[in-house]
Amino acid sequence: LFKRGGFRATAGPRLIRAPDSGRSSRAHTSFSKWTTEQVCGWLEDIGLGQYVSLARQWVDSGQTLLSATPRDLEKEICIKHPLHRKKLQLALRAFSNKTMEKSSELDHIWVTHWLDDIGLPQYKDQFYESKVDGRMLQYLTVNDLLFLKVTSQLHHLSIKCAIHVLHVNKFNPNCLRRRPGDENKTSPSEVVQWSNHRVMEWLRSVDLAEYAPNLRGSGVHGGLIILEPRFHSETLAMLLNIPPQKTLLRRHLTTNFNTLVGPQAQQEKQEFANASGHTPLTTTAKVRPKKLGFTHFRQLRKLRMDESADYICPMDTWNPPAMSGTPKRRYGSFRGILARDSDRLEQVGSKN
Numbered sequence: 001l002f003k004r005g006g007f008r009a010t011a012g013p014r015l016i017r018a019p020d021s022g023r024s025s026r027a028h029t030s031f032s033k034w035t036t037e038q039v040c041g042w043l044e045d046i047g048l049g050q051y052v053s054l055a056r057q058w059v060d061s062g063q064t065l066l067s068a069t070p071r072d073l074e075k076e077i078c079i080k081h082p083l084h085r086k087k088l089q090l091a092l093r094a095f096s097n098k099t100m101e102k103s104s105e106l107d108h109i110w111v112t113h114w115l116d117d118i119g120l121p122q123y124k125d126q127f128y129e130s131k132v133d134g135r136m137l138q139y140l141t142v143n144d145l146l147f148l149k150v151t152s153q154l155h156h157l158s159i160k161c162a163i164h165v166l167h168v169n170k171f172n173p174n175c176l177r178r179r180p181g182d183e184n185k186t187s188p189s190e191v192v193q194w195s196n197h198r199v200m201e202w203l204r205s206v207d208l209a210e211y212a213p214n215l216r217g218s219g220v221h222g223g224l225i226i227l228e229p230r231f232h233s234e235t236l237a238m239l240l241n242i243p244p245q246k247t248l249l250r251r252h253l254t255t256n257f258n259t260l261v262g263p264q265a266q267q268e269k270q271e272f273a274n275a276s277g278h279t280p281l282t283t284t285a286k287v288r289p290k291k292l293g294f295t296h297f298r299q300l301r302k303l304r305m306d307e308s309a310d311y312i313c314p315m316d317t318w319n320p321p322a323m324s325g326t327p328k329r330r331y332g333s334f335r336g337i338l339a340r341d342s343d344r345l346e347q348v349g350s351k352n
Contacts, residue, residue, distance in 0.1 A: 026041070030062075031066065031095040034061060035061065038062070039065065040059070046133070047087075047131040048087070058076040073088060082147065083132065084131060087131055087132070087136055101135060102170055103134035104135045106133060106137075108133045110134065111127055116196075118219065119215060119216065119219045119220050120219050126148045142287065144312075145287075145312060154281065154283060159312060160313045161223035161227045162224070163312065165223040169193070177193050180201045187262070188226055188264065192227065194221060196215060196220060200212040200213070225261060226261055230279075230281035232269060234250075236257060
């Protein structure tokens with residue numbers, strides 16, 4: 001039996017709720033001119049229905065929200081949850097700039113299914129309660145993830161790689177591959193879009209079926225395998241709980257892993273491993289928030305949202321190419337960012 005209000009994985013993550021009767025009238029009117037009821041209907045649609053009763057008393061029109069400061073939102077409609085406030089601010093900024101990003105079509109329900117796909121279902125409740133949607137994924141910071149109780153460094157990297165895969169695929173909700181294809185004809189450009197379930201299917205195809213279930217909740221998906229320079233066959237062996245003394249089994253995994261990632265990614269991983277100051281990726285490293293001095297904190301408060309943020313996956317790390325042929329073109333520059341960023345996560349504070 002499913003728990004009421006709980007979540008379950010589905011083969012096809014949904015996009016957004018079915019349109020309601022008020023949505024069509026809103027579509028042809030500038031947000032600043034929306035009526036109180038239209039604004040309240042919209043708040044319901046984006047998952048912030050709990051604030052509707054107070055909004056109905058305070059909001060005269062859409063302009064009320066467009067002119068509101070974060071302090072106004074907290075004082076007038078009691079939005080004290082930092083991610084609810086961030087969600088609303090991002091949506092309002094899009095209305096102000098008259099820019100509708102493709103990511104805005106992916107709602108918070110879709111994000112919970114996406115967490116299933118990337119192998120992190122244990123965080124679904126926190127993400128759902130915080131109403132994290134597709135647009136918010138672009139603007140998640142290290143501290144946002146810590147607020148969502150994601151403390152594992154490996155899980156931070158998993159989410160980072162998964163967001164980048166979404167970026168490159170223009171937030172196509174179905175870009176992740178969930179079903180097995182021809183195991184003999186896989187290429188890195190396909191593997192990078194594998195879901196966690198698809199990686200488990202690959203393990204079964206290379207005679208490691210008994211270890212495949214250990215990947216549930218690990219955060220391992222194709223994007224992490226291909227894009228993270230510190231993710232090696234040894235990392236996968238640890239996550240699969242293959243004992244170190246089973247050397248033949250580990251060698252078998254290494255051979256198949258190297259075939260899977262291809263010579264290019266394999267070489268880049270090796271070069272990164274040989275670099276001075278390299279710290280191997282472990283399965284137990286934790287990320288802690290960076291401690292800010294009072295002066296730094298005061299300066300931070302003066303900055304706008306974009307300038308002050310330490311985004312998990314900064315949008316300037318990707319430039320969709322004119323021709324999306326090889327994974328080198330589509331993802332190569334991101335690998336360099338990841339290599340430097342792994343060190344940044346260390347500096348934010350990790351402990352083994």
